[in-house]
Amino acid sequence: MLDGVRKLGQHSIDGVWRLGVAMRLFALTLLHSGICLRRPQLVMREIFTAGVLSLIIIVVSGLFVGMVLGLQGYETLQKYGSESALGSLVALSLVRELGPVLAALLFASRAGSAITAEIGLMKATEQIAAMEMMAVDPIARVVAPRFWGALISMPLLAAMFSAMGIMGGYLVGVVLIGVDEGSFWSQMQAAVDFRQDILNGVIKSGVFGVAVTGIALFEGYDAPPTAEGVSRATTRTVVTSSLAILALDFVLTAFMFRGA
Amino acid sequence: MRDNLVEIRGLHFAYGNRPILKGIDLTARRGQVIAIMGSSGCGKTTLLRLIGGSVRPTQGSVEVDGQSLTGLDQDGLYRLRRRMGMLFQFGALFTDMSVFDNVAFQLREHTNLPEPMIRDLVLMKLNAVGLRGAHGLMPAELSGGMARRVALARAIALDPMLIMYDEPFAGLDPISLGVTGNLIRRLTDTLGLTSIVVTHDVQESLKMVDYVYFISDGVVEARGTAAEIKSSGLPFVHQFVHGEEDGPVPFHYPAEPYGVDLGLNHA
Numbered sequence: 150m151l152d153g154v155r156k157l158g159q160h161s162i163d164g165v166w167r168l169g170v171a172m173r174l175f176a177l178t179l180l181h182s183g184i185c186l187r188r189p190q191l192v193m194r195e196i197f198t199a200g201v202l203s204l205i206i207i208v209v210s211g212l213f214v215g216m217v218l219g220l221q222g223y224e225t226l227q228k229y230g231s232e233s234a235l236g237s238l239v240a241l242s243l244v245r246e247l248g249p250v251l252a253a254l255l256f257a258s259r260a261g262s263a264i265t266a267e268i269g270l271m272k273a274t275e276q277i278a279a280m281e282m283m284a285v286d287p288i289a290r291v292v293a294p295r296f297w298g299a300l301i302s303m304p305l306l307a308a309m310f311s312a313m314g315i316m317g318g319y320l321v322g323v324v325l326i327g328v329d330e331g332s333f334w335s336q337m338q339a340a341v342d343f344r345q346d347i348l349n350g351v352i353k354s355g356v357f358g359v360a361v362t363g364i365a366l367f368e369g370y371d372a373p374p375t376a377e378g379v380s381r382a383t384t385r386t387v388v389t390s391s392l393a394i395l396a397l398d399f400v401l402t403a404f405m406f407r408g409a
Numbered sequence: 410m411r412d413n414l415v416e417i418r419g420l421h422f423a424y425g426n427r428p429i430l431k432g433i434d435l436t437a438r439r440g441q442v443i444a445i446m447g448s449s450g451c452g453k454t455t456l457l458r459l460i461g462g463s464v465r466p467t468q469g470s471v472e473v474d475g476q477s478l479t480g481l482d483q484d485g486l487y488r489l490r491r492r493m494g495m496l497f498q499f500g501a502l503f504t505d506m507s508v509f510d511n512v513a514f515q516l517r518e519h520t521n522l523p524e525p526m527i528r529d530l531v532l533m534k535l536n537a538v539g540l541r542g543a544h545g546l547m548p549a550e551l552s553g554g555m556a557r558r559v560a561l562a563r564a565i566a567l568d569p570m571l572i573m574y575d576e577p578f579a580g581l582d583p584i585s586l587g588v589t590g591n592l593i594r595r596l597t598d599t600l601g602l603t604s605i606v607v608t609h610d611v612q613e614s615l616k617m618v619d620y621v622y623f624i625s626d627g628v629v630e631a632r633g634t635a636a637e638i639k640s641s642g643l644p645f646v647h648q649f650v651h652g653e654e655d656g657p658v659p660f661h662y663p664a665e666p667y668g669v670d671l672g673l674n675h676a
């Protein structure tokens with residue numbers, strides 16, 4: 150009994166400690182971000198590895214999710230004779246929710262895990278220590294460009310996901326099932342509001358981007374410098390950031406779309 | 410200019426509450442090759458990390474080029490480190506960059522030299538370690554010995570005043586061993602460096618070092634020039650130099666009596 154309490158206390162202290170270390174890394178990263186302006190090619194490289202290389206999975210998943218939305222949406226809407234609203238249903242679900250959330254989940258498992266593994270391995274093979282010995286701050290040279298590169302990529306990927314999803318919905322709804330094309334697009338245009346829907350979606354994916362890259366960088370930087378430590382950290386990145394995305398999504402949605 | 414590039418006085422260091430170094434005095438004169446020897450786990454790598462300033466002593470002082478490391482902030486430390494090179498045991502090359510970019514790393518980070526000049530400098534440094542032809546390879550395509558030589562070229566890219574080598578001979582074949590030993594000596598003499606070499610390889614290092622420190626149990630157990638060490642009568646040094654299995658340094662990690670562990674007789 151006493152042992153259990155002690156373990157619980159130990160875990161809480163460890164948790165708070167790690168949170169503190171994470172916040173410190175986050176603050177240092179922001180503090181050392183000047184290098185990203187001075188040498189934009191460093192960020193460019195990370196946008197390529199985190200963003201461009203994630204495009205395939207984002208495009209394909211977006212297309213399929215949109216197609217499923219088209220099918221399911223039509224099924225339900227036609228019961229009420231309002232299948233012309235299919236366009237707005239597909240677009241709103243994607244832009245508000247599915248685009249940012251699913252793109253972030255995919256991003257966490259594709260790019261987030263890669264960031265953690267890369268930084269963890271750089272630590273395990275003493276590349277980080279070597280960099281410090283060469284008087285180059287690894288937080289500025291390694292962490293900050295990855296943070297900004299991934300952060301910039303996230304909203305773009307989410308937008309890509311939504312656009313592909315709308316294409317998928319169009320393919321199934323209009324081309325395959327035969328919903329009227331004019332009402333599909335015009336209803337969509339009328340229903341989607343720029344500030345309320347698109348801007349909020351972008352804000353969401355920005356917040357998810359900070360969460361995913363922050364967690365991925367911290368886990369990599371904090372990983373024990375062994376093969377086992379790195380692999381566990383990689384798993385933790387995917388699990389923690391997925392949970393963070395879903396929890397944050399609930400909070401953000403509650404604030405953004407209350408009574409709208 | 411002082412004679413001594415590195416001066417260590419009464420250095421104590423502990424990981425947590427486990428003392429590793431218990432009062433080390435060590436000096437490295439400019440232009441010399443200093444060897445640090447001692448059995449595995451006695452704190453040699455730790456000593457290099459202390460000289461490089463990546464860990465701080467619990468007691469005592471480390472001075473490099475007349476500057477005390479204990480009083481330096483990160484900027485001061487980084488300024489000093491630009492003039493030090495460290496060779497990690499497995500090279501620690503950046504795996505996402507080619508050999509060329511690895512050697513060019515510090516030049517690009519710390520100078521504004523134009524790219525053609527960087528290219529010339531990099532090829533010169535690679536030539537010094539005999540790997541100019543390998544500049545287009547990736548670190549994964551190098552053997553362990555080659556990787557270490559590239560790391561050496563990277564360490565001398567900014568013409569440092571001090572290079573620290575962590576076990577440069579480990580895992581090399583006899584030819585590469587001799588080559589590496591000569592290389593360290595030659596670079597030290599031609600570039601006017603000072604070198605600190607951590608090594609287990611007594612025979613190879615005694616051929617080329619100026620001064621040797623033996624560390625045991627956290628203190629300097631013996632010291633002297635290569636000739637003095639070879640003819641030393643100290644049992645500890647004798648055992649080390651001649652590679653004898655038993656002596657003051659036991660072969661066995663402390664354990665229960667053998668018989669008890671095997672269950673033959675009960676204590």
Ligand SMILES: Nc1ncnc2c1ncn2[C@@H]1O[C@H](COP(=O)(O)OP(=O)(O)OP(=O)(O)O)[C@@H](O)[C@H]1O
Nearest residue numbers: 424425429447448449450451452453454455456576
């Ligand atoms: N980060 C660390 N935290 C705690 N203990 C450590 C750490 N690094 C090393 N040690 C301990 O400090 C002691 C000295 O380590 P060090 O790496 O300096 O030995 P070494 O002389 O270089 O050994 P070797 O010749 O095997 O490389 C070892 O017993 C090791 O267990």
Ligand SMILES: [Mg+2]
Nearest residue numbers: 453454455575
């Ligand atoms: Mg060592």
